[in-house]
């Protein structure tokens with residue numbers, strides 16, 4: 185397999201760098217599901233996509249070439265460009281997830297201990313807890329008042345904001361005991377130390393509540409809130425040669441961004457192109473905004489209906505005949521941690537988009553195993569479009585493994601394969617991708633939509 189850096193012309197390098205600049209801006213701006221959906225909806229609107237809800241209200245007839253999108257509870261969406269072939273012949277689908285590991289505030293988070301005010305959290309997704317201490321953290325999310333008013337919060341990103349964070353124990357006091365293990369209940373966010381002199385008790389907490397009240401947020405409002413604690417700061421170049429990108433939430437916003445940008449270039453396709461941006465993958469794809477939700481099927485039915493192509497059997501056939509890239513990140517081989525990895529079969533940075541024929545663990549358990557007939561078609565289109573790709577696994581056999589949304593869509597009887605960008609530091613607060621791999625993923629998705 186070849187190192188892509190040897191293969192790029194000057195002009196391709198320039199295009200790749202400017203694409204990665206846009207990607208870094210997106211990562212810096214969009215650290216929650218809602219922020220991602222806002223971003224994608226705005227760009228889609230600018231590119232002539234019609235909101236499905238609006239189309240339904242106006243009973244607008246849709247036809248080949250039309251572009252439409254639907255948002256699910258502000259946290260997930262699908263976007264479609266209607267093809268000239270009837271949908272019964274199948275769709276070209278790329279699906280990725282926009283939720284990332286983080287710390288969520290509990291429903292009644294504020295408390296005081298020894299004249300410090302802290303916020304209780306419950307972590308979301310697979311994190312290594314120690315990685316979240318002694319870091320500058322930011323608060324992103326939405327508070328909904330009883331009257332329905334929404335207050336959007338981004339605190340800890342602007343240089344005039346403060347940051348918050350979780351303290352760690354000094355090494356001097358760790359010597360005497362067994363090494364400290366950070367537990368889930370230890371992930372408490374320190375937010376204040378000034379007492380409110382007028383308060384009767386919990387004076388530091390009282391002062392923090394006053395600060396929140398100045399922003400129209402009462403303590404009780406935090407029950408109807410979705411507040412996510414994420415690393416503070418922008419995505420930026422990584423390495424002395426600036427070949428890589430370090431940013432929060434690249435699992436799986438790198439595949440979301442690249443597949444979305446690829447869709448934005450789809451115009452009057454033969455086969456209907458569909459981009460799925462889903463929530464809750466990191467906690468098992470359950471819930472109303474996850475891949476398992478009926479939202480996707482329902483929205484496809486509504487769109488088929490507005491195209492005059494809907495009946496139950498036609499929709500089943502459309503899904504059954506579809507092809508899908510389940511696009512999610514994979515682990516890049518890390519020379520620092522060779523033991524659980526296999527350098528022969530694992531993905532490497534700078535070798536392009538990675539295809540995992542199957543994921544899973546313990547003998548491919550719970551994996552979607554892609555069909556060779558489908559893989560052959562993909563190889564053909566990738567080679568024709570000069571996309572760099574690698575056929576990989578994730579780690580040694582029986583060393584571990586992970587799941588994606590592939591098996592859910594495979595359940596409709598469509599062809600599905602796992603594909604995505606290799607990462608170092610996956611699931612850490614700051615993840616690392618390689619710029620050429622990000623760009624090759626975008627090129628791959630662009631080519632796939634022409635399939």
Ligand code: MN
Pocket residue numbers: 281435436465512513
């Ligand atoms: Mn993922």
Ligand code: MN
Pocket residue numbers: 435466611
């Ligand atoms: Mn993940």
